[in-house]
Amino acid sequence: MYLHKTPTWLGGLFPNILWNIETDAKEIYLTFDDGPVPEATPWVLEQLEKYNAKATFFMVGDNIKKHNELFTTVVEDKHTVANHTFNHLNGWQTGSQVYSDNVGKAEELIGASSSQLFRPPHGRLKWSQYRDIKKNYKVVMWDVLSGDFNNSLSAEKCLTRSIDATSTGSIIVFLDSAKTIEKLKYVLPRYLEHFAALDFTFKAL
Structure with a gap:
């Protein structure tokens, strides 16, 4: 069970966590979790370039280690790199x-490219973990969850719900993953095209 749109009251309960960006500008903040991986990341970067879009990549350390050339490419393309743990740990179970x-x-692998941003895998974090992490990082969640990971959700519905949930200053989550790339190939170009036609810009955090 998950919500495509994070309710406002939840952000009010945790005001020091970043859920969206307060702005009057027509801006959307794209985020991609779990990469970098060769099955998805190069294609994602190509789509972003077509729309002069910037994004934040919450990367898994083990994937950085395995695919360091992709990590370097993301950095060279002027996207933001952020921490998503080394082993994609579920905080509730760790x-x-x-x-x-x-x-x-x-x-350690992100090194000088660090943005000091952190997103817990699955959005799951114990209070004790949060207290420790916030000393060195800004914890980032989201206000739009695309649902591209949901095998029971069609690509068409994923796109429609993502568009409907997005508003000015939204932080949206997509997965940078081999498991979701086929759905993402339908959703991401159409999502970018839709909002570009409405004169939105796509920014990194």
Whole structure:
């Protein structure tokens, strides 16, 4: 169970976490989780370039280690790189010290390219983990979850719901993953085209 649109009251409960960007400008903040991977990342970068779009890539450290050339390409293309743990850990199922060490391990690979932004995999984080992480990072969630990971959701509905949930200053989540690339190939170009036609710009955090 998940919500395509994060309710406003949830952001009010956790005001120090970034859910969206307060702005009057026609801007959307694209984020891509779980990469970099050769099955998806190069294609995503091509689509972004077509629309002069910038994005934030919340990267898994193990994938950076395996595909460092893709990490370098994302950085060279002037996108933002952010921490998504080394092993894509579920915070609810992981001890706080193990979790903190895993975040640090990923940060070592990100190095000088660090944005000091962090998103917990699955959006799951214990309070003790949050208290530790916020000392060094701004924790970023989202106000639009595309649902591209949901196998029971058609590509057409994924696109429609993503468009309907997006508003000025939205932070939207897509996955940069081999598991979701086929659906993303339908959704992302049409999403970008729709909002570009409405004179929106796409920015990195």
